[in-house]
Amino acid sequence: MxxxxxxxxxxxxxxxxxxxxxxxxxxxxxxxxxxxxxxxxxxxxxxxxxxxxxxxxIVPPVKQWTKVAVGVNACVDVVLSGVKLLQALGLNPGDGRDHEVLRSRADLKEAFVHFMEKGAAAERFFSDKEAFQAIARAASEYPGAQIYVGGNAALIGQKLASNPNLTVLLCGPIGPKLHELLDEQIAVPPESLQEVDEFHLILEFKAGEEWGRSRAPSASRFIFSHDVSNGAMNMLEVFVASLEEFQPDLVVLSGLHMMEGQSPETRESRLREAAASISDIPSDIPVHLELASMVDRDLMNNIMHQQVFPLLNSLGLNEQELLFLTQSSSGPHSSLASWNGIPDVGVVSDIIYWILQENGRTEDGRGSDLTRVHFHTLTYHVLATVDGYWANQVAAVAAGARVAATQACATEDIDMSRVVLKAPMEFTTSGSDDHVTKISFNPLEPVSLWKRGTVTFHYTPVLICKDPVRTVGLGDAISAQGLLFSEMAQQ
CATH class of the missing domain: 1.20.58 (Methane Monooxygenase Hydroxylase; Chain G, domain 1)
Incomplete structure (x- = not known):
């Protein structure tokens, strides 16, 4: 043997x-x-x-990152069962309805039910400070509630810091509890420290969980907060200013979605300021942006076309964010209201290709520096790169899929008794009549590749954890792991 x-x-x-x-x-x-x-x-x-x-x-890149700077959203997560918290708040089950902004407990219940029935992740701003604080107290005091590092930047920083050969700088609104929870290897600029933590409430639901007439088709979570510091991206200028001394090999950004809680005028002005700060990052340092759940189409459209995407090298996002992005900008398949079950690989590929064509390097070398998109959904991942700009992407997409299985089950290695394969074994590479190739997946060849123009697509399934311990931060861990195994190609 x-x-x-x-x-x-x-x-x-x-x-x-x-x-x-x-x-x-x-x-x-x-x-x-x-x-x-x-x-x-x-x-x-x-x-x-x-x-x-x-x-x-899964092999390491020839040239590995040594210093990564991450910013700018960070908080303390309070994680507990959504159904149990709503019951503790005296709320009864009912019909689901999405709300762009939560203004009451009733709005919270309806939005939670809406996304629970879809089995989808979402994040919303709770506008009433006093009402939120009361709910936050009830959540943190609920038996079994867990307290963790939260915020995309902090979660990505934590995952990157697990690599002992990597120095990580984290910049964000970091209060005393969060500072206590962070990995000792993470460096925090003194200007990032504040006296009070920002709290986010994460209401989880399990696959098959029922509440009234509602049933969750898959496990996920609903996040809400009244977060002023992250909402204004207060630490962005501090973050960019700290780069000169830190001298990173890679910059990872997140938190733009937090601006949705602001007025349209304030948000537009702040986004312009944010873009100006990001443009100050030296051009030889690659910049990755991690998106998160959004509902404001104007904000998403501005991020993509007018402000941020042209300043990026790499982008990470999930199926909700990908669909909302194309809906906001009238891209391919924008008439699709929602995913019907597992997102179609061909449709996903069409949208990713459009993103790179709109904002990345064109076939004649013109355009911005966006040359990499890492897409992750529950059952599979797709990593697309413009040829000649990135290396080791077969390893990167496989590493991201592997960490999805271990992190969800909270195991160091994959526990075969706790995972299942549900990815499509046959799919087409486009949802349109053009550029269609049919691919049959072979588990012994774990990454399927195909090309469209100068873009190469890398596809691999995910081994889904049947009894996930925690779903929060899974996308951040996936993107972080994919970046750890990536390198910029020599130009």
């Missing part, structure tokens, strides 16, 4: 070497090693074969 395991390990390393160091080697070499892995598959499950194949291709 040990001899067979050793052979698998050696072959895995060989395949990883070929994927990483010379994608141009003769196809026969890759085919030979892939065939050898197939011969050793035995009677293992499809999930086990996929996990073993990931191990074969």
């Amino acid at each position: 040990w001899k067979k395991a050793l052979c698998v390990a050696v072959l895995a390393l060989a395949v990883g070497y070929i994927y990483h160091f010379d994608a141009g080697l003769p196809g026969a070499a890759v085919d030979y090693l892939s065939e050898s892995l197939r011969d050793l598959r035995g009677t293992t499950s499809v999930e086990q074969r996929l996990a073993a194949a990931w191990d074969a291709v």
Whole structure:
């Protein structure tokens, strides 16, 4: 048995070497090693074969990041069952309805039910400060409520800090409780420290959970807050100013969605200021933006076309954000009201390609520096890059998918008894009549690749945790892990 395991390990390393160091080697070499892995598959499950194949291709980049600066939204998360909190607040089940801004407990209940029935994640601003504080007290005192590091930037920083060879700078509104919770390896500029923490309430629901007539098709969470510091992105200028001394290899930004709680006039002015600050980041430092749930189409459209996207190198987002982005800008498939179950791979690919064509490098080399989009949904991931700008992306997308399984189940390694594969095994690469290729997924070849113009797409399934311990921050962990295995190609 040990001899067979050793052979698998050696072959895995060989395949990883070929994927990483010379994608141009003769196809026969890759085919030979892939065939050898197939011969050793035995009677293992499809999930086990996929996990073993990931191990074969997840190899570190030649040039790894040494210093990463992350900003600018950070908070303390209070995590608990959404249904139990609403019951504790004296609310009864009823019909769901989305609200762009929450103004009352009734709005909170309706919005929670709306997204619970969809099995989708969402985030909303609660406008009434006193009402929010009362709900926050009830949540933090509820038996079983858990307190964690929160905010996309802080969560990404925490994940990056798990790499002992990486120095991480985190800038955001960091109060005493959050500072206590942060990894010791994370450096915090003194200007980021404040006397009071910002709290976000995360109402989780499980797959199949019921409340009244409502039933959740999949596990996810509903987030809400009355967050003034993050909403104004107060720490953005402090963050950019700190880069000169820190000298990072990579900048990761998040928190733009928090501006939705402001008036349209204030938000528009602040977005212009934010774009001006981001443009001050030296052009030789790649910038990644992590999007989050939004409801204001004007804000999203301004971020994409007028303000931020032209300043980026990389973008991370999920299915809700991808669809809202194309709806806001009348992009491909913008008439689609919502995803019907698992997002169609071809439709996702069309929208990603449009994003890169609108805001990235065109085939003749013109345009901005946006050359990478990392899309993640529950069942699969797609990482698309403009050719010539990024390396090691096979490893990056596989590493992101692997961490989704371990983080959701709160295990160091994938526990095969707790994961299941639900990704489409056959799909087309476009939702339109053009550029369509049909792909049949083979778990022994864990990353499927296809090209469209100068854009290469990388697809891999996710091993879904059947009993997730915590869903908050999963997208942030996925993007962070994908970035850890990425490198900018030499121009």
